[in-house]
Amino acid sequence: MESKHNFDLSVYLVTSPVASFPSEDAYLKHLETALSSDAITVLQLREKKLSDDAFLALARKVKKLTDKAKVPLVINDNLFVCKEVGAEGLHIGWDDVGYETARKELPESTFIGLSASTLDQALACARLKADYIGLGPIFPTSSKPDANPPCFAYGAREILEELSKLEGAPPVVGIGGIDEGNTEYLQWMCNDGRSGVTLDGVAVISAIMASPQPDEAAKRLKELWERTTYTFAPKPVTLEVPSGTAFRTVLGKVREKKPLVHNMTNTVVQTISANMLLAFHASPIMSLASSEVEDLSKICDGVVLNIGTLDESTSTLFTKAVAAYNAAGKVVVFDPVGAGATKLRRETTKRILESGYITVIKGNASEIATVAGDLAGSVAEQRGVDAVKSDSSVDVQAELVLKVAKRYRTTVVQTGEVDIVSDGTRTWTLRNGTPLQELTTGAGCALGGILAASVAAGGDVAGSCVVGLTAYNLAAERAAKVVGDSSPGSFVGVWVDEVHKAVKDAGAGGYDGARVELLK
Ligand SMILES: Cc1ncc(COP(=O)(O)OP(=O)(O)O)c(N)n1
Numbered sequence: 001m002e003s004k005h006n007f008d009l010s011v012y013l014v015t016s017p018v019a020s021f022p023s024e025d026a027y028l029k030h031l032e033t034a035l036s037s038d039a040i041t042v043l044q045l046r047e048k049k050l051s052d053d054a055f056l057a058l059a060r061k062v063k064k065l066t067d068k069a070k071v072p073l074v075i076n077d078n079l080f081v082c083k084e085v086g087a088e089g090l091h092i093g094w095d096d097v098g099y100e101t102a103r104k105e106l107p108e109s110t111f112i113g114l115s116a117s118t119l120d121q122a123l124a125c126a127r128l129k130a131d132y133i134g135l136g137p138i139f140p141t142s143s144k145p146d147a148n149p150p151c152f153a154y155g156a157r158e159i160l161e162e163l164s165k166l167e168g169a170p171p172v173v174g175i176g177g178i179d180e181g182n183t184e185y186l187q188w189m190c191n192d193g194r195s196g197v198t199l200d201g202v203a204v205i206s207a208i209m210a211s212p213q214p215d216e217a218a219k220r221l222k223e224l225w226e227r228t229t230y231t232f233a234p235k236p237v238t239l240e241v242p243s244g245t246a247f248r249t250v251l252g253k254v255r256e257k258k259p260l261v262h263n264m265t266n267t268v269v270q271t272i273s274a275n276m277l278l279a280f281h282a283s284p285i286m287s288l289a290s291s292e293v294e295d296l297s298k299i300c301d302g303v304v305l306n307i308g309t310l311d312e313s314t315s316t317l318f319t320k321a322v323a324a325y326n327a328a329g330k331v332v333v334f335d336p337v338g339a340g341a342t343k344l345r346r347e348t349t350k351r352i353l354e355s356g357y358i359t360v361i362k363g364n365a366s367e368i369a370t371v372a373g374d375l376a377g378s379v380a381e382q383r384g385v386d387a388v389k390s391d392s393s394v395d396v397q398a399e400l401v402l403k404v405a406k407r408y409r410t411t412v413v414q415t416g417e418v419d420i421v422s423d424g425t426r427t428w429t430l431r432n433g434t435p436l437q438e439l440t441t442g443a444g445c446a447l448g449g450i451l452a453a454s455v456a457a458g459g460d461v462a463g464s465c466v467v468g469l470t471a472y473n474l475a476a477e478r479a480a481k482v483v484g485d486s487s488p489g490s491f492v493g494v495w496v497d498e499v500h501k502a503v504k505d506a507g508a509g510g511y512d513g514a515r516v517e518l519l520k
């Protein structure tokens with residue numbers, strides 16, 4: 001290390017206790033193998049139970065390895081060991097030796113990292129001018145029994161957004177529950193060119209220390225961390241919406257591609273969901289089997305996760321689906337049906353939203369308000385998330401839809417008398433449809449499939465949602481004209497016919513009557 005500022009946090013290994021290995025030799029060999037990957041950029045020696053003498057003796061051996069690999073060594077908590085061994089850095093938490101004491105006692109060139117679990121702590125670290133912040137836990141972890149509650153990727157993103165407003169804020173490394181399955185998602189959520197948010201690296205214990213091949217594990221983490229294109233991330237914004245051309249483009253692509261949509265949906269709406277997808281010129285697969293998820297993620301273009309008839313196993317099943325469809329780079333539409341009604345629904349909704357990238361969240365006003373309210377348990381609470389009721393004005397609802405889209409870096413489709421679509425940058429209101437849709441069981445749930453097919457074919461996520469939803473609602477209006485206002489039974493059949501025609505004609509003239517407005 002030439003200067004205290006010359007450190008790279010991108011793949012930061014924190015050690016597990018030497019005592020968790022069969023021998024000290026096995027432990028040192030493990031570290032040496034990990035360091036031989038050339039992927040590790042910082043190594044923190046963390047021993048909670050050793051005496052100062054034993055810690056120092058171990059630190060001297062580890063320092064030889066880190067020096068050989070030209071990787072800075074950071075000592076966890078112990079100022080004495082840090083000084084004695086001449087480590088390049090010290091990491092301390094809020095219960096440890098104070099930052100100012102450590103700063104006075106250590107050479108200027110020694111960098112000092114501070115832990116933060118909340119926005120207030122992160123701001124305090126910045127005020128103290130810590131050299132870096134260890135922000136965590138990001139995800140649940142079993143490596144630190146006294147860890148604070150996780151902030152998840154969206155919470156980390158909010159904290160980083162606040163830090164980015166300060167001049168000279170310290171770099172930040174995320175820690176806690178980070179592994180190969182979530183690194184890419186965390187990196188995408190927390191490195192957003194649009195808002196200036198940056199996370200500087202990932203710190204891990206088990207992802208490398210518990211791996212039988214620590215060098216390979218470190219290399220894979222580095223490769224995931226350095227990605228600039230993401231498997232799951234939406235394609236760039238290309239569509240001009242609203243316009244008849246966009247309408248024809250998306251529906252034409254649906255007709256050509258015939259997207260295959262995996263419906264993990266509730267038992268009440270299976271038939272209408274499958275029929276609407278077929279009418280939309282897409283193909284449905286209906287399956288709730290856990291053992292099929294990975295295979296289906298490889299052949300399907302997208303999945304609909306609908307918690308309408310959930311049980312205690314739904315969150316495990318659906319988070320598995322999020323992981324599989326993210327890894328396959330396919331569309332995930334999440335419908336948190338009745339999200340606020342029970343504890344099970346609230347918890348399941350929260351776990352799914354925390355688990356990975358959701359391409360589209362679709363729900364009615366109270367479901368979206370519940371999704372927004374769930375955030376109030378974390379960072380958002382400190383900054384005051386307003387609970388928006390379904391009887392609030394369209395503008396107020398649109399503001400919340402935009403906030404939820406921004407927070408999860410996703411597209412939100414809120415259905416109601418006025419539908420609202422937002423991707424956190426652009427927000428539209430859509431005013432088509434008929435009251436007969438509300439008298440049709442599964443009309444909202446079947447829309448999940450229409451959105452998945454539209455996005456899978458279209459490219460621009462939010463734009464494709466606007467087109468798919470408008471086509472669906474215009475078809476409903478045409479069907480209502482045919483059957484009259486008091487025939488909900490006959491309405492469904494004619495609606496399916498009209499959806500079919502809309503895609504068959506690829507929207508030729510079908511956009512007439514669309515009442516779509518892009519809000520400023
Ligand atoms: C990089 C990094 N970030 C955070 C921590 C946690 O430190 P602390 O709060 O002091 O908790 P313990 O590690 O001492 O249990 C860390 N060690 N490293």
Ligand SMILES: Cc1nc(C(=O)O)sc1CCOP(=O)(O)O
Nearest residue numbers: 136137141143176177204205206
């Ligand atoms: C050491 C540590 N500090 C944390 C914090 O939140 O400050 S979480 C954590 C444990 C990280 O281990 P793993 O990568 O195995 O989850």
